[in-house]
Every structure is written in C-alpha cells, then in structure tokens.
Amino acid sequence: MRIVVLGAGGIGGTIGARLHLAGHEVGLIARGAHGEALRDHGLTFVTPEERVTLPIATYARPAAVAWRPDDVLVLATKSQDTEAAARQVVAAAGPDLPVVSAQNGVANEPALTRWFERVHGMCVMLPAEHLEPGVVVAHGSPTPGILDVGRFPDGSDDVDAALAEALRSARFESEPRGDIMRWKYRKLVNNLGNAVQALAGERLDGREAGEALDLLVGEAEAVFAAAGIDPVTQAEDDVRRADHLRLRPIDGAERGGGSTWQSLARGSGVETDYLNGEIAHLGRLHGVAAPANARIQTLMAEAAARGAGPGTMTPAELLALLRR
Structure with a gap:
C-alpha cells in the first residue's frame, strides 16, 4: 500500500513524515510555496527529539501522480478545499480510489461520496504546526497523535485495518472503528473553541474564554439532540486520549495555537464555516x-x-459579542 497525502501541512505533513520514517512508501501533494519547498529541498520535520529533512516524493497536483491500484489517499486539506481537491483527484485517479478524510468537521465524508466509492473518516488528534514553507513541527511525544479510522457512513474494512497497522508502526495510536463519525462529531464539539482561541488569544483557561466556549458547546449539544446525532461522550473521548497526547516544547518554545489560530497567523483561509x-x-x-x-x-x-x-480582541470583548 502506498499512502498519498494531499495537503502536507501540520497534519498531513506529520502523517507523511512519520510513515516515511517508518519505512512506508509515501507521496505528498502540496501546492504553493510550501509544495515548491518540499519538491526542491525536502520536508523539514521538527519534533521534540529531532530535526530532519526528508526526501519524500512530492507532487504539485493530483494529475502529476502515477496512480496505482494499491494507493490510498489521505486527504488533509482544510474543509473549504475539499470539493476542489476531490474533483482533481477523481479526474486523475478515478472513483475507486480509497479516500480517507483526515480533516476537521463532519461535512467532508458525505461530500466526498459524490465522487468516490470508498470513503473513510479519520478522527485526528495531533498537535502539529505549519507556519513556514517546507517546515512541519510536531509537538506530541512519545506518541505523535491519535488517528482512528473507519468507513463512512459506518463499518470498517481491510483499508482501515491496513492503514491503522501502518500508522501504529509509525508511532501513532490508531484503531479501526465502525462508528468513526460518532468520534468525529465529538471532535467537532472539541473544535468549537478553535475560533475563540484564534480571535482572543492562545489559551482557553480564562473565565471569559471558558464562558464563551460553554455557550458554543451548549448550542451544539441542543442541536445534536434535535437532529438525533449521538456523538461518543466526552468521557469516552477522554479515555481514548488517556495520556497519549503529551506536548513537549521544541527548542524551549511551547506550541502556539491550534489549526484556526495558525490559519490566521499565516493569512490563509479558515475552516470555521465547517466547525461552528x-x-x-x-x-x-x-x-x-x-x-x-x-x-x-x-x-x-x-x-x-x-x-x-x-x-485581535480580548476574551471579554468576544464574550460580549457572543451574548448579543
């Protein structure tokens, strides 16, 4: 199985780097200055233990890949880029390619079924950063992240089993799950604070930020109840995380903000439309x-x-706006 990762930012870059270091065949698809840096110089992968430059095969677009029957695509773009990516991939590789959504939110998997027969979800818990071209930073140690997988809308198959095995060999926690979307709905709730963090600073442990997050989560729980959506409980999610996700500083620096914070910092598009x-x-x-x-x-x-x-605003200012 060759694993092709489309979107080699913090998440996709870390997945590709760890699989490459574990001896798996990996390809990356990346655009812009980041993709150019990867093709010209390799992926600079930084962790609490090491800084290495990896010569991973990198392509500018899906059409540049010589697709094979044993390929699996891990889609790690932002959710707003899913449709454009899907159209390019299906034109190059066809609808039988297994596609794994390693993305936040719950809208990507149903969208991908417009083009692909075999769609899988991945519930991503992976503290990583991508703030400069050619460089990906992963703060999780010794386990870089938790990447459970399963078929959409439910069930699991040999692709999930093989991918989970490969990810475990690359130091990730990963299990096939027949109810992967229940886990992704809980992750969606946990991502509702991304915008709070991005707008009001890096931390969510202050009183006003906590109250803002409570407003957002309370609405989500009411919406889920009305929609008949049954995510795994927070307690189940806490058990799955256990003590796996330990963040360590790199060169004395703590990790900055999450994915939405990083998008604002880079001046790129944000995926809040698919979260809140x-x-x-x-x-x-x-x-x-x-x-x-x-x-x-x-x-x-x-x-x-x-x-x-x-x-750009204080937690108190944000809370006041959300209460209006």
Whole structure:
C-alpha cells in the first residue's frame, strides 16, 4: 500500500513524515510555496527529539501522480478545499480510489461520496504546526497523535485495518472503528473553541474564554439532540486520549495555537464555516437557534478577510459579542 497525502501541512505533513520514517512508501501533494519547498529541498520535520529533512516524493497536483491500484489517499486539506481537491483527484485517479478524510468537521465524508466509492473518516488528534514553507513541527511525544479510522457512513474494512497497522508502526495510536463519525462529531464539539482561541488569544483557561466556549458547546449539544446525532461522550473521548497526547516544547518554545489560530497567523483561509458553521447549519435545519456559533463564524470570516492575525480582541470583548 502506498499512502498519498494531499495537503502536507501540520497534519498531513506529520502523517507523511512519520510513515516515511517508518519505512512506508509515501507521496505528498502540496501546492504553493510550501509544495515548491518540499519538491526542491525536502520536508523539514521538527519534533521534540529531532530535526530532519526528508526526501519524500512530492507532487504539485493530483494529475502529476502515477496512480496505482494499491494507493490510498489521505486527504488533509482544510474543509473549504475539499470539493476542489476531490474533483482533481477523481479526474486523475478515478472513483475507486480509497479516500480517507483526515480533516476537521463532519461535512467532508458525505461530500466526498459524490465522487468516490470508498470513503473513510479519520478522527485526528495531533498537535502539529505549519507556519513556514517546507517546515512541519510536531509537538506530541512519545506518541505523535491519535488517528482512528473507519468507513463512512459506518463499518470498517481491510483499508482501515491496513492503514491503522501502518500508522501504529509509525508511532501513532490508531484503531479501526465502525462508528468513526460518532468520534468525529465529538471532535467537532472539541473544535468549537478553535475560533475563540484564534480571535482572543492562545489559551482557553480564562473565565471569559471558558464562558464563551460553554455557550458554543451548549448550542451544539441542543442541536445534536434535535437532529438525533449521538456523538461518543466526552468521557469516552477522554479515555481514548488517556495520556497519549503529551506536548513537549521544541527548542524551549511551547506550541502556539491550534489549526484556526495558525490559519490566521499565516493569512490563509479558515475552516470555521465547517466547525461552528456546522452547528449553525444543523440548527437551521432542525429549528434550534445557535446564535453564538453563527456569530463567531461571522467574526472569523471578517478577521480572515481583513488579514487580521490571532488575538485581535480580548476574551471579554468576544464574550460580549457572543451574548448579543
């Protein structure tokens, strides 16, 4: 099995790097300055233990890959890029290619079934950063992350088993799960604070930030109940994480913010429409108001449009806006 990763940022780059270091055949698809740096110089992969440059085969677009019957695609783009990526991949590789969504949110898997016969979900818990071209930083140690996989909409198959085995050999925690979307819905709830962190700073342990997060999560739970969605419980998620996700500083520096914080820092697009926006969307479909999630979705879109960096308001200012 060759594993081709489309989107070699923090998540995709770490997955590709760890699999490559474990001896697996890997290909990366990356665009822009980052893709150019990977093709010209290799992937600089930084962890608490080492800094290495890896000569991983990198392609500018799916059409440049000589696709094989044993390929599996791990899609690690932001959710707003899923449709464009899917159209390019299906044109190059066909609809029988197994596609694994290693993305936040829950909208990617149903979207991918428009083009692909075999769609899989991956629940990603992986603390990584991508802030400069050619460089990916992974703070998790000794386990870099938890990457459980399963078929969409449910079940698991030989692709899940083989991919999980490969990921375990690369030091990840990974298990095939027949109910992967229940785990991804819980991850969605845990991602609702990404926008709080990005707009109001790096930490969520202050009183006002905590109250803002409580507003967002409370709306999500009400929406899920109305929609008949049954995520795994927070207690189940805590057990799965256990003590696997330990973050260690690199060169004395702690990890910065999460993926949305990093997107604002890089000046790239944010995926809040598929996180807090998913709650607003489900609320509208099922007649449950979710004004705080809709409001923070708008605030994030405005911040991204004007090129604002992270931390443009205080937690108290954000909380006041969400309570309006």
